[in-house]
Amino acid sequence: MVVNWPELETWGAVTACWTTGLAFLAFLFALVLKRGAMTWVGRGLMGAGLVGALVTLVARGLVAQHAPWSNLWESMVTLLFWVLVFYFVTEIWYRPRHFGLIASPLAFLTIASASMLPAGFKGAAPLMPALQSYWIKIHVVIIISSYAAFTMAFAAALGYFFFRWRAGSQALVSAGGPEVSHAADFNAQLAFFDELTYRLILLGFPLLMVGIITGAMWANNAWGTYWSWDPKETWSLITWFVYAAYLHARITHDWAGDKACGLAVLGFVAMLITYIGVNYLSSGLHSYGFIR
Amino acid sequence: MRRTMQAIVHSPVLARVRYTRRRRVVTVTAMMASNFRRRAIVFLGSLKLAIALLLLIAAASIIGTLIPQDQGPSVLETASFHPRLIQFLLAIKAYDVYHAAWFVALLTALFVNLAVCTWLRFPPTWRRYGLQWVARPKSTAEQDLLPLLGAPNAVRLDILRKRGFRVSEYAPQQYFVEKNKFVRLGPTLIHISLFAIMAGAIWGGLSGVNASIPIQVGESVRAEDIVRTARIRGPLSQPFAPFELKLDAFRIDFRPTGQVKQYYSRVMLTAPDAQTQTRQVWVNEPLIYRGVYFYQAFWGVAALSLTRNGQTERLSMTPAKTGAYMSSPFLVGGQEFLIFLRSLEEPALLVSTKNFEAVGQLVPGIETSLGSDRFGIDSYHLYSGFQVKHDPGIPLVYFGCGLLVMGLLMVPFRHRELWITQDGDHWVLMGRSHKGRVILKREMAQLAQVWNDHCIRGDGGGLNGRELAGT
Numbered sequence A: 001m002v003v004n005w006p007e008l009e010t011w012g013a014v015t016a017c018w019t020t021g022l023a024f025l026a027f028l029f030a031l032v033l034k035r036g037a038m039t040w041v042g043r044g045l046m047g048a049g050l051v052g053a054l055v056t057l058v059a060r061g062l063v064a065q066h067a068p069w070s071n072l073w074e075s076m077v078t079l080l081f082w083v084l085v086f087y088f089v090t091e092i093w094y095r096p097r098h099f100g101l102i103a104s105p106l107a108f109l110t111i112a113s114a115s116m117l118p119a120g121f122k123g124a125a126p127l128m129p130a131l132q133s134y135w136i137k138i139h140v141v142i143i144i145s146s147y148a149a150f151t152m153a154f155a156a157a158l159g160y161f162f163f164r165w166r167a168g169s170q171a172l173v174s175a176g177g178p179e180v181s182h183a184a185d186f187n188a189q190l191a192f193f194d195e196l197t198y199r200l201i202l203l204g205f206p207l208l209m210v211g212i213i214t215g216a217m218w219a220n221n222a223w224g225t226y227w228s229w230d231p232k233e234t235w236s237l238i239t240w241f242v243y244a245a246y247l248h249a250r251i252t253h254d255w256a257g258d259k260a261c262g263l264a265v266l267g268f269v270a271m272l273i274t275y276i277g278v279n280y281l282s283s284g285l286h287s288y289g290f291i292r
Numbered sequence B: 001m002r003r004t005m006q007a008i009v010h011s012p013v014l015a016r017v018r019y020t021r022r023r024r025v026v027t028v029t030a031m032m033a034s035n036f037r038r039r040a041i042v043f044l045g046s047l048k049l050a051i052a053l054l055l056l057i058a059a060a061s062i063i064g065t066l067i068p069q070d071q072g073p074s075v076l077e078t079a080s081f082h083p084r085l086i087q088f089l090l091a092i093k094a095y096d097v098y099h100a101a102w103f104v105a106l107l108t109a110l111f112v113n114l115a116v117c118t119w120l121r122f123p124p125t126w127r128r129y130g131l132q133w134v135a136r137p138k139s140t141a142e143q144d145l146l147p148l149l150g151a152p153n154a155v156r157l158d159i160l161r162k163r164g165f166r167v168s169e170y171a172p173q174q175y176f177v178e179k180n181k182f183v184r185l186g187p188t189l190i191h192i193s194l195f196a197i198m199a200g201a202i203w204g205g206l207s208g209v210n211a212s213i214p215i216q217v218g219e220s221v222r223a224e225d226i227v228r229t230a231r232i233r234g235p236l237s238q239p240f241a242p243f244e245l246k247l248d249a250f251r252i253d254f255r256p257t258g259q260v261k262q263y264y265s266r267v268m269l270t271a272p273d274a275q276t277q278t279r280q281v282w283v284n285e286p287l288i289y290r291g292v293y294f295y296q297a298f299w300g301v302a303a304l305s306l307t308r309n310g311q312t313e314r315l316s317m318t319p320a321k322t323g324a325y326m327s328s329p330f331l332v333g334g335q336e337f338l339i340f341l342r343s344l345e346e347p348a349l350l351v352s353t354k355n356f357e358a359v360g361q362l363v364p365g366i367e368t369s370l371g372s373d374r375f376g377i378d379s380y381h382l383y384s385g386f387q388v389k390h391d392p393g394i395p396l397v398y399f400g401c402g403l404l405v406m407g408l409l410m411v412p413f414r415h416r417e418l419w420i421t422q423d424g425d426h427w428v429l430m431g432r433s434h435k436g437r438v439i440l441k442r443e444m445a446q447l448a449q450v451w452n453d454h455c456i457r458g459d460g461g462g463l464n465g466r467e468l469a470g471t
């Protein structure tokens, strides 16, 4: 049997896009119609998205003959893969309520914006000399997995703010009434999502740091300097410092709650600039990796 | 200074450390002391300062990603900003922020903060690490506390052991139970490794050499010339041991699409006291000689051989702004011309210097006539560019990175401390963790459930609690 890899590649990406989008609808139905079974449908669809992402990556790797995370489109599919992996890790370990409702649109946005990229960012292209190194395989995949962990941390922070908003409106309605236990439940959810954000940042932070270290080693190998303050490096440092501030704030001040989750959102914004924004900002050593 | 610091650390004020109930964070009560120097030291080691510095450095770093950093102040002088803003940006050296005194001062402050903090806060965590158990905290306000339906016995304690907890009986029928204590050494490893990395970077800056050296095929460069023309030469750097590097050949591999696939330099290195070695160098594959690294970094066109009615003459090429090259001018019938080359894959253009209009195209092997002369391109003479680097700080930086990774691997894990003890005449499970209590509480609830199932059924079975994450 002959496998048409380029076709499989497209098929996988399209599947991932549809399934994550439909998963969002399923989670939404589960919440609005209070149908627990729909949550399982949503999880199943997210699982199908994971398979789609994996198929796409394998196919692209075989077509391009290099690690499938070398241009922007490939890296976004890799990001989707890791986002879904960390989504399932979170579901299985921590069983948060309605987490899929927040995670699925983020997954969908990742793959949808990847497929809307102009063709120049997508095609399987050979690597530039500086990128022909085994370091790229290690460095890029670690960095992207840290982005995925931070994306899920962002989702958890959004969950926090969601319950916070609901708790606020609920408290007005039910002050002292029979709904007190409801409010207590909201508070428990708040504390839970706050801590979930923390757990996911504790996962993403070491990944980012190891990613930066491997990047420095790669740079040292390719250019002879391990740190040259190019915009991408600098923004990864900024992201790293914001999350370091988050971790240290949690150690002492009991900054739990609004401020901590706000800092998690700030870290996510810095991460987005590191990942996407920098490519538009200026041209550094990394720019040719993605925009040519 | 050292004396004072020691006196402070061992003073009863600082020795009176308080374990907060939730996390074993040491609170230094010396803040109460009126002594200014003490307060200054406590401030220098504070987490508040650390958080402020981390966010401040992050914010300051943004400047350098918005303004080009390698072109000197001229980028600002010609920018179309408000004059006041330009003045301000010039004053803070925004065109080279990462080397500006104020930025380096911020980094230094973080370094000092880290040093003082490590030294004030971490020894207690090491002492704690040596302890087999700690007594149950007095206050129950911030611990979680769950009722147990029966007294501890071997089978019930095995429920905990099976889940990776270490159980110690610290008083008759009082048990201390913990898991993942090693995690507590992570921050120490991380912080010490940051010192190693920073020390390595500083040492490299002081004693390193970094040069960009173009060499034409057939030519060579000597060690002392490299050091002399180096872009970066640390104040403590040593001269290189003598050697001579000759470029034997240079080759570019193109893909069918015309993109550069890889470029290779064959170099010969001779030294008075070493064997001559010939090596191929390409991007990501440097040549290393006695701690000096030669990286294939760039290449370009140095000259071209032009044939004119069968005679060859050599014209030097200079790079123009856009990455193109222009040759030195030559006369044809009293008029000046030059060769303009956009890239090696495109034909060269024969251009009049008067109006910069192309009057003909040149491709190697095909001749073009201009006036009564016939011109052709015989060959291009390429140069190969090397980044030559000696950085004695690298081993220390890499050592620090290795240590850092080891410490980082511990970060996602959490240390749990539980007590099985009596509250009045009830048995209770108490617990705390330094990384949040919500998830710990769930885990404790599951443990208590299994324990209580055993108490009710008395068979040690009923292990129906779902396992929680192992982290």
Ligand code: HEM
Pocket: A244, A247, A248, A251, B045, B046, B047, B048, B050, B110, B113, B114, B117, B118, B121, B125, B184, B186, B187, B190, B191, B194, B410, B411, B434
């Ligand atoms: C670039 C700078 C820094 C980085 C990357 C860094 C990184 C870290 C990391 C990853 C942890 C472990 C967090 C956890 O497991 O929850 C940690 C813990 C800690 N850091 Fe830092 N840190 C930095 C600077 C500082 C500074 C300047 C201070 C001084 C106030 C400080 C004080 C602490 C303390 C007290 C802990 C907790 C130790 C414990 O839980 O036993 N850090 N740091």
